[in-house]
Amino acid sequence: MKIVPVTFRQACEFIAKHHRHHRPPQGHKFSIGLEVDGELVGVACVGRPVARRLDNGRIAEVTRLCTTGVKNGCSMLYAACANAAKAMGYEKIVTYILQSEPGHSLKASGWTFETDSPGGSWSVESRPREDKHPTEPKTRWCKILARQSL
Secondary structure: EEEEEOOHHHHHHHHHHHOOOOOOOOOOOEEEEEEEEOEEEEEEEOOOOOOOOOOOOOOOEEEEEEEOOOOOHHHHHHHHHHEEEEHHHOOOEEEEEOOOOOOOOHHHHHOEEEEEEEEEEEEHHHHHHHHOOOOOEEEEEEEOOOOOOO
C-alpha cells in the first residue's frame, strides 16, 4: 500500500461509489489517496472544520474518509492527513465518526477521543431539509500537531 495524491474530483468519485453513508463533500483543502498495485483503494478529504467555533484557521478536519475495506487503510489515511496538515502549519486536526463506530483506526494512528456530539438534523420548520446522512450521535477525535497558540 502507498499514499498517493488525488484530485478532488477523483476523491469525490471514489466516495460516491464506496462510502457507506455520506455523499462527497462540497469542497476541501486537500485530498489523499491510498493505492494497492496501482488501484485506488481509499481516499480522505481534509477541509475547514464544519463546526464554526472550531474554524479558527489553525484547525483542519477530515471531512470524509473512505476505503474499500483494505486492512489498515483507514489508519494509513488518518496518519497521512495528520502529517500533511502538520506540514501545512495546522496545529490540530479533527474528525467525527458515528458513535456506533469503534474508532480503532483513529487510535492506531495516534488520534485521541475529544468529545461526544449529539448529532441530529439541520432541518428546522422555517427551513426544512432532507437528511441524506445519519443523524445519530457522533464522537469527535483529534490529533494535536503543534503547540497551540489559542
